[in-house]
Amino acid sequence: MELTDFDADHHLLDLPGTSLLVFTSTGCASCRWARRELPSLSLPIQRLAWVDAADNGGLVTRYEVFHLPALFVVRDGHFYGALQSKLQTAExxxxxxxALSRPAEDLP
Structure with a gap:
């Protein structure tokens, strides 16, 4: 699922289950790897939600994205923060x- 500045809040607030929100950019080699490989990993999530950082500066600013790829967790409309992890299944x-053991917050 691709999200933009215009529809991200609506989708993230309404979607049931756990979403892994992933900010990427086409010029980033790690981002291209993430787009290719993350969908095939067996993760306990309902969906991957992608944001093109180059085209969605509003979301980049609100989520305080400073490096790419950047990953965040949203479950049942609640924000659980950033993931600091290598892009490997176990990690x-x-x-x-x-992240899901922390108290939930409102979306940024």
Whole structure:
């Protein structure tokens, strides 16, 4: 699912389950790898939600994205923060568990 400055809040607030929100850019080699490989990983999420950082500066600013790819967790319309993890299945699952154990916040 591709999200933009115009529709991200609507989708993230309404979608049930866990979304991994991923900010990428076409000029970033790690981002291209993430776009190619993340969909095939067995992660405990319902969906990947992609944001093209180059085209959606409003979301980049609101989420305080400083490096790419940047990953965030949203579950049932609640924000659980950024994931600090290598893009490997076991580490991502651990980071998701840690994020979801924190108190939820409003979307940025």
């Amino acid at each position: 991502l699952i651990q980071a998701l568990d840690t």
